[in-house]
Amino acid sequence: MRFVFRLVALFLLAAAAIVAAFVWWANRPLDLPGEAVEFRVAPGSSLHGTIQQINAAGIPLQADLFKLLARWQGKVNAIKAGSYATDSGETPLTLLVKLVEGRVSQASVTLVEGWTFRQFRARLDAHPALRHDSRTLDEAAISARLGLPWRQLEGRLLPDTYLFDKESSDLEVIARAAAAMQKQLGAAWAGRPAGLPYRSPDEALIMASIIEKETGRPEDRPHVAAVFINRLRQGMRLQTDPTVIYGLGENFDGNLRKSHLQTDTPYNTYTRAGLPPTPIAMPGPASLRAAFQPAASDALYFVARGDGSSHFSRTLDEHNRAVNRYQRGGK
Incomplete structure (x- = not known):
């Protein structure tokens, strides 16, 4: 009987050591190649695919342990797509929380009052954080792609600073600016x-x-x-x-x-x-x-x-x- 108790005690000690080591790993800062490493999780990515994309960015994330961490937290299917950047002292646990909460890294672009659509397109085309899906499209084609009723977009976009997830499509920014202008114009017309x-x-x-x-x-x-x-x-x-x-x-x-x-x-x-x-x-x-x-x-x-x-x-x-x-x- 004394042998069984010792065996159980050893097992519990080993289990506690394993749990402690796992908790230590989950809270230990990652060995990053730089202060802030950016990566993107593509829409529809599985947990395994997410880990592959993180590793491809140069972030040394141990796949099996990170999968175990996600299962332990009940977040296997809760990771959100988008562009992310690691913070100083990032740990596997803080990285998982960031992915689950969708705390994506953002950029911005400003549409200046009085600009023409041509000037705004030039700003979009030069923006390094955008995906340039509109670059080969004329105004009519952009409108058609976005389901807008106009062949010309001059004056149809509300000047403002627009935040967006890095690697977003420039078409998304145009659509948001068009919707913002329509909202303001519609309200002004209704109360004229x-x-x-x-x-x-x-x-x-x-x-x-x-x-x-x-x-x-x-x-x-x-x-x-x-x-x-x-x-x-x-x-x-x-x-x-x-x-x-x-x-x-x-x-x-x-x-x-x-x-x-x-x-x-x-x-x-x-x-x-x-x-x-x-x-x-x-x-x-x-x-x-x-x-x-x-x-x-x-x-x-x-x-x-x-x-x-x-x-x-x-x-x-x-x-x-x-x-x-x-x-x-x-x-």
Whole structure:
């Protein structure tokens, strides 16, 4: 009997030693090849496949022990796909928790107010943390791939900073920016005051893009909006340079000439009445708000003062005097 007790005691001691060694391994920092090693778990990966991808990144993770750890924690099927980065002092246990909680490493990209879609695409194409699925697609193809109803995406994306899981598709970022703009535009249209000269949300978006490009100071946005809205109401041409420049496209060399103002294009608001056919840039929330909430003003003209602000005028004579003062050096 004494022998049996000794045998059981030895067995329990051995089991305790094994458990202690396993716990020690689970909480021991991994021998990483660098301070922060990045790796990606592909969607649909099994636990075995996940371990293979981690090892392929240079992280020495013992497969059998990590599988045992995942089973012990009841997390065999709970690992989430995505891009990850190891932290200083990362242990097998903290790595498992990170994978289960989906604490992916993120990057960001910023869509700047007033940018064109072409400028935003260039930023996406140059971003090292994105998968460039849109690079060979034109705007119509991107829209079709995302199920969007427009052939052109100018003005359809809300300027903001977008966080994303590294190695995400650039199409995902475009889709999120488009959804964010539609949400803001839809809310603004639903709560619009009576009397605005827009026949559709798209026309309000076009106006917001013009306000974005014409405003030097934030406080001027509602007043710029009032000028263009007053012109629309009276049937006056908008006569705004940014639309002409947009219509010139890549042919514009930075110098707007009189001949440009006289050359008819769908975007020339000197030769054509009403709004241009599409937005000319990505308007931010403030410009969108100004398009729906213009200042209470009967101004029909404005001119840049040279310090970023604008002078607003009710009559052409007053406007001409302001032009002479601020742009021609008159008094």
